Amino acid sequence: MTTNTSAAHSEVKLKSQPDSMDTFLRGIWQDNPVFVMLLGMCPVLAVTNSVVNALAMGIASLFVLFCSNTLVALLRNFIPKQVRIASYIVIIATFVTVVDYVIQAISLDLYNALGAFIQLIVVNCIILGRAEAFASKNKVGAAMLDALGMGIGFTLALLCLGGVREILGNGTFLGISLFGENFQAWSVMILPPGGFFVLGAWLLLFNWLKERKDMKALSPDLQLAETKN
Amino acid sequence: MTVSANNNSESSGQQKKSETPPPVQNLPSNTVMIRALGGIATIAGVIIVFVFQFTQPYIAENKRRAIEKAIYQVVPGAVNRTSYLLNEQALMLETEFNESESSGSSTVSQVSTETIYAAFDASGKLVGIAMEAAAQGYQDVIRILYGYSPECECITGISILKSTETPGLGDKIGTDLKFLANFIALDAKLNQEKTALLNPIETVKHGRKTADWQIDSISGATVSSNAIGKMLRESTKKMLPLLIKHLHKIIKS
Numbered sequence: 371m372t373t374n375t376s377a378a379h380s381e382v383k384l385k386s387q388p389d390s391m392d393t394f395l396r397g398i399w400q401d402n403p404v405f406v407m408l409l410g411m412c413p414v415l416a417v418t419n420s421v422v423n424a425l426a427m428g429i430a431s432l433f434v435l436f437c438s439n440t441l442v443a444l445l446r447n448f449i450p451k452q453v454r455i456a457s458y459i460v461i462i463a464t465f466v467t468v469v470d471y472v473i474q475a476i477s478l479d480l481y482n483a484l485g486a487f488i489q490l491i492v493v494n495c496i497i498l499g500r501a502e503a504f505a506s507k508n509k510v511g512a513a514m515l516d517a518l519g520m521g522i523g524f525t526l527a528l529l530c531l532g533g534v535r536e537i538l539g540n541g542t543f544l545g546i547s548l549f550g551e552n553f554q555a556w557s558v559m560i561l562p563p564g565g566f567f568v569l570g571a572w573l574l575l576f577n578w579l580k581e582r583k584d585m586k587a588l589s590p591d592l593q594l595a596e597t598k599n
Numbered sequence: 600m601t602v603s604a605n606n607n608s609e610s611s612g613q614q615k616k617s618e619t620p621p622p623v624q625n626l627p628s629n630t631v632m633i634r635a636l637g638g639i640a641t642i643a644g645v646i647i648v649f650v651f652q653f654t655q656p657y658i659a660e661n662k663r664r665a666i667e668k669a670i671y672q673v674v675p676g677a678v679n680r681t682s683y684l685l686n687e688q689a690l691m692l693e694t695e696f697n698e699s700e701s702s703g704s705s706t707v708s709q710v711s712t713e714t715i716y717a718a719f720d721a722s723g724k725l726v727g728i729a730m731e732a733a734a735q736g737y738q739d740v741i742r743i744l745y746g747y748s749p750e751c752e753c754i755t756g757i758s759i760l761k762s763t764e765t766p767g768l769g770d771k772i773g774t775d776l777k778f779l780a781n782f783i784a785l786d787a788k789l790n791q792e793k794t795a796l797l798n799p800i801e802t803v804k805h806g807r808k809t810a811d812w813q814i815d816s817i818s819g820a821t822v823s824s825n826a827i828g829k830m831l832r833e834s835t836k837k838m839l840p841l842l843i844k845h846l847h848k849i850i851k852s
Contacts (some may be wrong), residue, residue: 420766441642449635450627455638475657478665485739485763517716540767559821560767569776 383541383576384450397519403496404527404562405576408519417487421544424532426480428525430488435497435524436517437465442505449506457494458501466491496524526579527572534568535559611634665760666744670716671685673746673756674727677718685701685838686712690845699721713838717849719725720747725850727755730838734830739763739823741772744830749846753811754800754831762823769823778817778824786811787835795833802828 403409410431417427438461449457470488474481481488491497500520505513526556536542539559541549558564624654671677693714716729726748733742741762746755759773772778786796798812802825808815814831816824 411777423766445635445639450632452627453632453636459627460636460639464646467647471650471654471658475654475661478661482761483766521658529612536766555767557768560765 383588386427390512393512394515394519397516397523398526401525402523403520404524405572409499410494410524411556412489412490413494414531415569417484418531418535418565419560420536421529421532423483426484426527427487430473430523431491431494431524434465434491435500435521436495436514438462438497439505439513439517440510441502442501443508445508448485457594458498460495463492469501494521530572537562539564608609630820669744669758669760670718670729672758673744674718675755676719676720676726679719680716683715683717684712685715685841685845690848694744728842730834732830732834734826736762736764737769738765741823741826742831743827752788754782754787757782764823769820771817771820772823772827775817781814787839789839789843794840796839800828800832800835
């Protein structure tokens, strides 16, 4: 429910005044795809068991999001409404295939570590969501900025999860040992349940921050009362 | 969520339209829709072909380098290698096979054929054979390359080619030095008739290794350790008797 309202909220804002800096920053913080909109949970939970995987997944998604948003915005007057979803999926699938080949060419180890999740970027709802909700209604420049903001927001969110899970679950960061020999790794953190625990903790933090902000905005009297006390 | 929210608002809009029969002129003609989809598919095809052409040499080179590195790792002392194909009927050089395949006179591809890599040292002496093995691991199939030395009739090393085991737990099969020490000289002797292994390779619980053909598993990575034991047991059972039959050919060449 909260996600729906926040999405609707952003839509209203967009129509009023599409400011370029605002478009960019919104994806990183205010409408962060993972922590605020709760989109793309499948890769978020699945590939964040190490920082390298999280980073590679984030960059791959960022690339696909940027390219598909750009192309969708370029072709927005060419694509009839009735076949738009099919068109968006073809465009997204194309860039996912490109990423798949490029990652294989860069490093087979990384490709093997990410497994099927590269191909599954096709069905990442952030990408289709931005094509539908933003790129199809805005100019190319704005769509590019939106994609960059959302992509970086997604990558940062993956890093937040991947960092915590790798540090707690394996005692390393980017493969570098942090705590020495005697550290007893908290293995559950890199197993699937750990993904849910860490995501839950981050969501708790973000919702608490949001609630506090809303409280302040809604009741200045209360705040005043607090300060007086 | 954004998508569904948007779709809902739009579909409800469309429903309102459909209550009063929609004016046909407002729908774009089929030609427009076909043109849009066809055009996008064409652009997509061109992009994919271009990227494929560009990345293919790099991918092939990566794969070749990965295999080569793995061979030299599992067969100590190797500096050179030749690929052979081995099946129930024959052993042949991979290059020969490719030629006969292209001339279309081959029936070899009907039988299950494995690629094996004969590794030689600097003086051209055969030091070992590297073969692939695979089995279901914890998350997905694990594929490894293992080295076999005909001289000591033992496995001389393993290298993980593909694994999606859990980082920090199952993936220790590729990094845990104590575990990898199992494969420095893992017994794989054949029986008198050279038809089967004298002692099938088996995985035992951590710290219970008593014989040379046993693999001491990693505690916390039992499934992955068992998978390695299983794939080695099955692969050696099938490949070694075949290999011994044809070994003289490799040594001669």
